[in-house]
Amino acid sequence: MLGLKLYMAQRLSAMVMIPLTLGHIAVMIYAIQGGLSAAEILGRTKGSVLWFLYYGLFVLSVSLHASIGLRVIVHETLGLKGRALEIFMWLSGLLLLAMGLRALVAVTL
Amino acid sequence: MIRPHRSHPLWIAYLLHRLSGLGLALFLPVHFHVLAFALNQPERLDGFLRFADNPLVKLAEFGLVFLLAVHVFGGLRLLALEFLPWSPRQKTLAASAVAAAFLVAGTFFLQAV
């Protein structure tokens, strides 16, 4: 159920996310250690092009990566296939993308 | 569920990777949703973050970071297996990935309490 193209998309997006997620965990550890409040965090992220690009890239990658991952799981455990499977993948990807973008806007704009 | 032919480190690593990936995929929309409060209801976000001081919630958060760490290091292992020259020490790598996940998530947890 996974051809070369989807495989490439999933692996490339995973590679992109490696530094992003590791960075994110590091930031969170730092933030918690510093006892930052939400307002303080937002103060640093809002209006920052850098953070916008950082989390924007993450949202794009994760939508791609997770929707393909879910597609695999759903096919292998529930036996969904054909069009239904395509639709499922696209819907889950778009849902993640929409919700991710909404959060992105809230946090960085 | 774990039948005899599956009881070996690489299969367990596969299972962990799948469960962590699935867990993340289910949690991430929730996380995004909470963050989106920052847009129109900053006070609810703050309330949420205060709520997050609750030890139970801390544990849940630790769980999520743990999932992420397990998945990331497991993913790194898989990418190495698939794209780097072959190493016969796959079991060691799988174990190291889990160890690294514990290390990172543990650090997070210690910082958080």
Place this chain on the structure above:
Amino acid sequence: MTTIERHDTDILILGTGGAGMFAALHALQSAPAGTKVTIAVKGLIGKCGCTRMVQGGYNVALGHGDTVERHFMDTINGGKWLPNQDMAWRLCEQAVVRVRELENEIGCFFDRNADGTLHHKAFAGQTADRTVHKGDLTGIEIINRLMEQVLSRPVEKLQEHRAIGLIPTKDGSALAGVLMIDMRTGRFRFVRAKTVLMATGGGPTMYKYHTPSGDKTMDGLAMALRAGLPLRDMEMVQFHPTGLLAGDHTKMTGTVLEEGLRGAGGQLLNGAERRFMFDYDARGERATRDVVSRGIYAEMQKSNTSSNGGVYIKMSHLGPEMVRQKFSGMVKRCADSGFDLAGGLVEVVPTAHYFMGGVVVDTDTRTEMEGLYVAGEDAGGAHGSNRLGGNGVANSTVYGGVAGDVMGMDIRRMGALRDPDENVLDAEIARACQPLGHKPANIQDLRHRLQEAMWEDVGVIRTGRGMRRGIDRVAQISDELAVSGVASSNLAFNLTWHDWLNLRSLCDISEVIAEAGLARENSRGAHYREDFPEQGDLDSSYFTVARQRGGDIEVSREPVQFTIVRPGETILPAGEPETLVEAS
């Protein structure tokens, strides 16, 4: 109760060893477009038969100064002047083409020297290094590659279809088709074909100790015998000296421990743990297969045996580490059945390995019966009284290919499919159903008894008296078999029914082996008679031809035609050295 499904094809091939698979591929190449090729096999395609079990390798004159002439002379000398010389010649000549075909078209990769040329190893009894191989699993490489080719082509597959009868036309002039049992359902199927290749691979598994795969039980030769075809060299059973001995209850018993063990310096010890081979031959353990087999058999007759009744092979004096490294496959195999080959003693016994006898064919694989072709171990003539190590797989692949070519050509001059003699068809069905009407009995016990009888009375060392006794014992078992039943409630995949049919074929051919053995009053190659130990006059060499007339086996002697070379002569150019193999 007997519904019979009818089925038509153009070219039908029985068996998927080297012979059957090459025949299928060549038939597809040579037959006119649109010809239907069907392959029927007792097991799964490519997964049964002995070609897959080839370890040593494939004889071919392709290097080291070797020539087809030299390969031919070794084959004739090895066969003690009994081979059909034209068949032996074609074997040696075409082996060159076949190995190139295997490498270049089929996709095999045989081991190379450091400079990239083919590696040839020396097999005992040959005067050149000529055996190409892939490690010591040559058969797997050959059959897997052939299997891929066959599976990916439009060949009709009848797997787990066991041929049980060759059905002639009403006037008996030609073959109409083959009766089979679809083993999975237990139903009969009659397949008509214009040409049929029989490549079911003989298999002397009527001996207590034997190497061939379990599916080989002389079905082909038994069918040919019933169809009235002449069988030659039927007394010639090749024994391998070192079969594993682990008791009657395990199928591991009889399987080959490779020749190389003795070559590397392995020692054979009798029950008293004393070396004995030098009592029989100056070369000790390194003597040829037949000599070593006889040495062990003689030691066994003197009751100087190991606990299970054989002798021991010892490797440990060569250093267990070295043995583990050099013979890792063998060491592992022994370990799987609980023996320590590298460090301890392993019990061995001579084991029936290959059957030189077979249907009389011409060099184009044609038989007396129009429409029937025979190749591989089922065909007699190429090896005479002894087969060189490495000539078995050469023979099956060469003549399988020839059969494919010839059938593809012959089919052009054949008109419609032939109609079978329904009486023969009914009789064959009745024969197969015979046990279903009797009270169930233990077929395995009968098989053991047959194997004991053949081993003791028609085995490695024979006498007239022994063989006559053997014939009586076989007849007795045969009679008991006739009234031994098989529970018939469910015939689908009913192995016990097939055990019965296997034993039927084995009994029929055992009798022929013993009769042919009686008819040969000298000792040649694999056939050794204590009462006639001399090889006899070479110039008046004869081969035996057996056929069934009425209920009886008639054996005649026919003079060998020295069409290419006479005893005492050679076709090698003057001044050629006797051997190209460096003495080690």
Place this chain on the structure above:
Amino acid sequence: MQEMDVSVWRGDANGGGLEHFKVPARDSQTILDVVAWIQQHADPTLSYRYACRVGMCGSCAMMVNGVPRWTCRTHVKTVLKDNAITIAPLRNLPVIKDLAADMDPFFDKWVAAGGVHHPTRTRDEPIEILDPKTPERVETDTGIECINCSVCYAACDTVSNNVDFLGPAALQRAWTLYLDPKDADPNAILDAVSGKGGCHNCHSQGSCTLHCPNGLNPMKAIAGLKRATVSSFFKGGR
């Protein structure tokens, strides 16, 4: 004489269940011997398959205590637990009857994975001079001695979960063929293993490699194919 408790799966495509037998224990005894003993002495209708009895033909694989194994080379001692053994037909394949599985899907996929040589020469040409020590050849040698026993295929959960997945053995064969300098069409092989059941569906569960009785490493071969398809993706924009 000491006896063992042996449970054997009986049935056919329509279903079935375990039946129990007492089998005498012997010194040198393989699982295949146990099965044969039952057929020869206890229940003549028991169906199973074997041919070579020495680990060369790959006809005799079954599930032994839930693990796929070649039965002719599995000594009873190595698997006996509490004096009991459970034997069932090979997993992931349709059952024909009792312990005999239908291996056709396994071989269909072998062919579908492109596992057949594309010639560059004919039988009338000399055999190619080839260095046996190139990295490609050395790698091929580690994967070529497959006996197509389907043990890896039975061990792999991706095979059970994804009907299209070509499976470890077929993909390993494709890999050895891809490495073969004699093969005329390596790209056809990459295409064949890049479809919806191709190498990219393997999750590196590693059960194939763990259970292969011949010590082959299909997991590694599949990783090789993944790498080869990816680099051809970047190079050729396939």
